[in-house]
Amino acid sequence: xxxxxxxxxxxxxxxxxxxxxxxxxxxxxxxxxxxxxxxxxxxxxxxxxxxxxxxxxxxxxxxxxxxxxxxxxxxxxxxxxxxxxxxxxxxxxxxxxxx
Numbered sequence: 001x002x003x004x005x006x007x008x009x010x011x012x013x014x015x016x017x018x019x020x021x022x023x024x025x026x027x028x029x030x031x032x033x034x035x036x037x038x039x040x041x042x043x044x045x046x047x048x049x050x051x052x053x054x055x056x057x058x059x060x061x062x063x064x065x066x067x068x069x070x071x072x073x074x075x076x077x078x079x080x081x082x083x084x085x086x087x088x089x090x091x092x093x094x095x096x097x098x099x
Contacts, residue, residue, distance in 0.1 A: 018059035040073045052083040060084045
């Protein structure tokens with residue numbers, strides 16, 4: 001997967017540094033393209049490799065929101081959603097994601 005999409009490896013390795021909109025926007029664009037082209041296996045791979053304890057909350061919230069509409073296509077989505085909410089609470093971030 002990472003050979004075909006090298007940006008995924010970089011994103012996974014640097015998820016704790018994805019803080020600002022200008023850093024997340026290119027990922028949003030690429031994930032959106034994957035959604036449009038129905039590359040659900042690639043998106044599920046990405047979601048499965050997000051470390052909620054390591055990733056910055058801006059990135060966590062963004063990736064969950066990006067994939068929300070097609071969440072039923074991703075077996076890992078609900079688990080990531082729940083872990084993201086737990087992590088936001090643990091970090092005392094005044095935001096809660098809702099379905």
